[in-house]
Amino acid sequence: MMSTADRIELRHVRAFLVLAQELNFRSAAERLFITEPPLSRTIAQMESALGTRLFNRTSRSCELTEAGARLIEPAARIVQILKEEFRPLQEATASGPLRLGVLIYNNPLKTEKLRADLQRTIGRKVEVRLGRTHELERSMKRGELDFAILQRPLHSTAGGVTRLATAEWVIGLQSIHPLAAKKALQLSDLFAFDRLLFQNRRDNPPLFDHVHGEIMRRTGRSPTYTAIKELFEGQALIAAGAACALVPETAKGFSQDEITILPLVPEDQIRTDICLMSHPQVSDACLMETIRRTARDFLVQDCGLAA
Known part of the structure; x- marks a missing residue:
């Protein structure tokens, strides 16, 4: 017994x-x-x-x-x-680098601060790979990442997933466009542009359907989408006033002279959770808690996201 x-x-x-x-x-x-x-x-x-x-x-x-x-x-x-x-x-045994995936929408300077903070905290080299959620998920499945900061909804929840913070979506538009004078925009303002730059649905169906569903529910209309892979890939279209982009608020640091980023009015805000995924083979609970705490503090304190 x-x-x-x-x-x-x-x-x-x-x-x-x-x-x-x-x-x-x-x-x-x-x-x-x-x-x-x-x-x-x-x-x-x-x-x-x-x-x-x-x-x-x-x-x-x-x-x-x-x-x-x-x-x-x-x-x-x-x-x-x-x-x-x-x-x-x-x-x-933990001599190898810790491999961390980070959303490409994060400001590169702030991402470098996260890498340095983590490396100092865990006393181990940290390698950062930038990508979109579906790209980082694939890298995780192939065993190329130990942790990844992703945006919900996800394709899968293989491995451990925990919420870190909540991001609001913002609109990038031409700086001299009349709407740029506003403090905040409505979702209906999207239709003042010929195109809405957004991720291709086939890359991340759950995320596309979530955001598109919110636009349809609140405006009753569907924008004309132009797919982009990276932030402001279509910046020439934005600078010309022919398109706007819908991106997470972590993109605020990417503002430039020709492009202004504005929030949505409270009643039209779209929110998605930012989460941390760990590879199934990562079993060090102390390490996982350290990564979770450091990533959460980075998103809340450095990127201004809601806890």
Whole structure:
């Protein structure tokens, strides 16, 4: 018959500590890069092994029981001891670069700051690959990336996915166009231009359908799209006043003399979540939490996105 010690694994202890900090299954699951059902099962297994409840659950949150509160200190001590014992091995084996995919819409100067911050924090070389969501997803599937900062909706959720921040969509237009004098635009203003520059639907159907659906729902009309692969690939069309572009707000740093970027009015805002995907073979929970925290701070503090 297995003893209590044999039935409790490190994953149980780590899940318990994160849930004890968050007191919310959804938030804890995101930090652990899993979904809520596996987290709930892990906690239930630990409670069964110990023969006592560690949390009192409600529909939206949970609270520590007396037994759970007593367990925090020894559980944290166990994790710390393991960290200290395994650190020399991790330092010896984690010599290769960490490969991070970042959305091409991020300002290159800010992306370089993210790379430098990560490299300094984890003490390991960080290589950044820029791309659009579907391109970075493919690189992840091929095993060419360890982590990627992507834009929902995604083609797949293979590997761990956790939300980092929320981005609003903005419009890039000719700086001398009459609409450029406004502080914010309506979605109906898109139809003042012959074309709307946007990603090709075949590249990322979920994202295209989400944004197009919002435009149709709020205006009842469909724009004439011209597909672009990179930000302001059609900048000559924009500068000539023949087209506008719809891009995430992380593109604000790309403004230039001929092109102005304006937000949408509150009632017409389109939002998408920016998330972090980890490769299925990445199992270092401490590394994942460090990447998640650093990427979130970068998006919120440096790029101005909503947490």
